[in-house]
Amino acid sequence: MAQVQLLSPDGSVRKVDRDSKEALAALRQTTALLLKAALKQEFDGIRLGEAVVDEDGFHVDSDKDDQQVSVDQLPDLAAAIKKMVKADVKVERNELSLDDALAKVGDDQYSHELLKEAANGDKVVVYDVNGVIAPAQADVLLYADIIKNYDLLSVAGAYWKGMSSNPMLQRIYGTVFFKKADLEEDLKKRQEARERDHRVIGNQLDLFFVDPKVGAGLPYWMPKGATIRRTIERYIIDREVADGYEHVYTPVLMNLDAYKTSGHWEHYRDDMFPPMDMGDGEMLELRPMNCPSHIQIYKHHIRSYRDLPLRIAELGMMHRYEKSGALSGLQRVREMTLNDGHTFVALDQIEDEFAKILRLIMDVYKDFDITDYSFRLSLRDPKNTKKYYANDEMWERSQTLLKRAMDDLHLDYYEAVGEAAFYGPKLDIQTKTALGNDETMSTIQLDFMLPDRFGLTYVGKDGKEHMPVMIHRGIVGTMERFVAYLTEIYKGAFPTWLAPEQVHIIPVSDDKHGEYAEKVAKQLKAANIRAVVDHRNEKMGYKIREAQTQKVPYTLVVGADEMANGGVSVRKYGEKDQNEMSLDDFRKAILDDIATYSREK
Numbered sequence: 001m002a003q004v005q006l007l008s009p010d011g012s013v014r015k016v017d018r019d020s021k022e023a024l025a026a027l028r029q030t031t032a033l034l035l036k037a038a039l040k041q042e043f044d045g046i047r048l049g050e051a052v053v054d055e056d057g058f059h060v061d062s063d064k065d066d067q068q069v070s071v072d073q074l075p076d077l078a079a080a081i082k083k084m085v086k087a088d089v090k091v092e093r094n095e096l097s098l099d100d101a102l103a104k105v106g107d108d109q110y111s112h113e114l115l116k117e118a119a120n121g122d123k124v125v126v127y128d129v130n131g132v133i134a135p136a137q138a139d140v141l142l143y144a145d146i147i148k149n150y151d152l153l154s155v156a157g158a159y160w161k162g163m164s165s166n167p168m169l170q171r172i173y174g175t176v177f178f179k180k181a182d183l184e185e186d187l188k189k190r191q192e193a194r195e196r197d198h199r200v201i202g203n204q205l206d207l208f209f210v211d212p213k214v215g216a217g218l219p220y221w222m223p224k225g226a227t228i229r230r231t232i233e234r235y236i237i238d239r240e241v242a243d244g245y246e247h248v249y250t251p252v253l254m255n256l257d258a259y260k261t262s263g264h265w266e267h268y269r270d271d272m273f274p275p276m277d278m279g280d281g282e283m284l285e286l287r288p289m290n291c292p293s294h295i296q297i298y299k300h301h302i303r304s305y306r307d308l309p310l311r312i313a314e315l316g317m318m319h320r321y322e323k324s325g326a327l328s329g330l331q332r333v334r335e336m337t338l339n340d341g342h343t344f345v346a347l348d349q350i351e352d353e354f355a356k357i358l359r360l361i362m363d364v365y366k367d368f369d370i371t372d373y374s375f376r377l378s379l380r381d382p383k384n385t386k387k388y389y390a391n392d393e394m395w396e397r398s399q400t401l402l403k404r405a406m407d408d409l410h411l412d413y414y415e416a417v418g419e420a421a422f423y424g425p426k427l428d429i430q431t432k433t434a435l436g437n438d439e440t441m442s443t444i445q446l447d448f449m450l451p452d453r454f455g456l457t458y459v460g461k462d463g464k465e466h467m468p469v470m471i472h473r474g475i476v477g478t479m480e481r482f483v484a485y486l487t488e489i490y491k492g493a494f495p496t497w498l499a500p501e502q503v504h505i506i507p508v509s510d511d512k513h514g515e516y517a518e519k520v521a522k523q524l525k526a527a528n529i530r531a532v533v534d535h536r537n538e539k540m541g542y543k544i545r546e547a548q549t550q551k552v553p554y555t556l557v558v559g560a561d562e563m564a565n566g567g568v569s570v571r572k573y574g575e576k577d578q579n580e581m582s583l584d585d586f587r588k589a590i591l592d593d594i595a596t597y598s599r600e601k
Helices: 021-042 071-086 098-104 109-118 180-196 198-204 223-242 256-262 264-271 291-299 347-367 392-408 449-453 479-490 510-526 540-549 560-565 583-595
Strands: 003-007 013-017 047-054 057-063 092-097 123-129 132-135 149-159 168-177 253-255 283-286 310-319 335-345 373-379 414-417 426-432 438-447 469-478 503-507 531-533 554-558 567-572 579-582
Touching: 003 021, 013 021, 021 047, 021 057, 021 071, 021 123, 021 132, 021 168, 047 109, 047 132, 057 149, 071 149, 092 098, 098 109, 098 123, 109 123, 109 132, 149 180, 168 180, 180 198, 198 479, 223 310, 223 347, 223 469, 223 479, 253 256, 256 264, 256 283, 256 291, 256 449, 291 310, 291 335, 291 449, 291 469, 335 347, 335 479, 347 392, 347 426, 347 438, 347 469, 373 392, 438 449, 438 479, 449 469, 469 479, 503 510, 503 540, 510 531, 510 554, 510 560, 510 583, 540 554, 554 560, 554 583, 560 567, 560 579, 567 583, 579 583
Parallel strands: 373 414, 503 531, 503 554
Antiparallel strands: 003 013, 047 057, 057 168, 092 123, 123 132, 149 168, 253 283, 310 335, 335 469, 373 426, 426 438, 438 469, 554 567, 567 579
16 A cells, blocks of 8 residues: 655654545645645735644635735635645754744744744744745645645635634635545535535525624524424424423523533533623523423422423523634524423333334434434443442443333444443434534433432332433434534425425416416415415516526416416426416325425425
8 A cells, every 4th residue: 555754743754554544634734834835925925824634624824914815816826836846845844943933934923823832932843835834733744746636625714713803814725635536526525515505505595694793603594494494393392292292481591500500510611601690699691501491390390200201392592602613504503492302200211211202203304304314322431430420220220221222123223332421321313414424413311410410309109209310302403403404405405394485376477367376375375385476577487497496396387277277387396397287186285295294396
């Protein structure tokens, strides 16, 4: 197998397989350093920020007062990198005094900060490409002449160090591979990602928007997006109520003491918004989790064994402080609504309740046509029990029960020993995104700790108080992330039952057939079908094309013949043929489509 030589920050050189992750990371790091040198060469006075390698490629941040890098200039930068490679440029490692290093970067404030952070006393190790230096913090290629298959992809804004209080810099994204075929495959995948990007589709279909000026990470749901979300929420509530859950509403604010008791303040305070001092000693907190709220519902009454299992569910709004740089459309937000639920059970009810929740999750997946998923059962490490909640009997018994429930359902699963939460074992259900990446959609977690911390009890058959086990479960996660997931899976072509507009009705002549079109719409709406009449003064062909662009499941054209026969001309999304149907037959057909959650248009 072919190998490459890597230069490490400590000056050592080693060989690794060319197909290894280490080699790819070094290739990306080296290309990013060459991009820094190209920026310095092409733009006089430019200031250079971080050069970062991640799972998707690399990016370089920069800033210039009088001129910003545009997408049109990326080919010039790519050509400059190519020229350096042809000239046999090398990445040199040098150890400099911090003063000399700072002098080399002049008045570049960002390079100053990076060098100072990387310095060891009054010395700093740097990589040098054609006189452009950067802290040496990762392996690079010893020889850069093998950098041939790369592409500079895009330019975007990014805050320095990911903090919104810092200046906005320009970020250039790039990708690079050893093999041309790998680059071509990556570019193809990126194109598919752009076409499926829920942010792009959300804008095209007018589903939602986020305006950083009024609140980064705080999405506004437009009428169409709100319709999709509301349909999902109603579906979820109906399914959960039918499964024995009692739906509740609880406040979005809670006394900080509750989160200190739960442990959230100790372990997650960096992800929480600052507490609000009410001036009378009371400290209120925007909730990052719903569990303490549902515990209050449980505690409000004395509970008996006859009350168990007690199933509480809520579409609960939560707030988490995500850094600006991590925010992304509906996938990473600061305000979210979680399809949350908590069941309180006796120890001998765990197995049945776990299986019941799992069956509900799989039934929901079936209705949304989610078929590619796997199970990950996280268990306690028997060799290191100190980091887990101390109750050996509960751990051993519950883990045995969960395994038995999975086996009884004939489900394959991966045992992740040592990956249980500190308060109990859990099952994560991993789904595949539209691009084939794993994402945790659903979770079932047993919790022995919170019932203990909050002093939860129930009166058993023996008349004595016992502590229940709490089961946390999420069926589809947050509404925001789930809508983003579905948008990308469906590529915006939502199944009829979810589509914000299910039927688009176009009169051939609005003057002659507009009234009949409204009559058709009225009958469809009476059956709870979302229908819209297009009265605009536009050509019919344009209206039909736009209905297809908006991915409406059914387009109806009504003219003189349809009006005379009491029918409609039906065109399904993605098809060119139109079929004549009576209005009654069409209504029955679309209601069947909706009732069966069919994805066929």
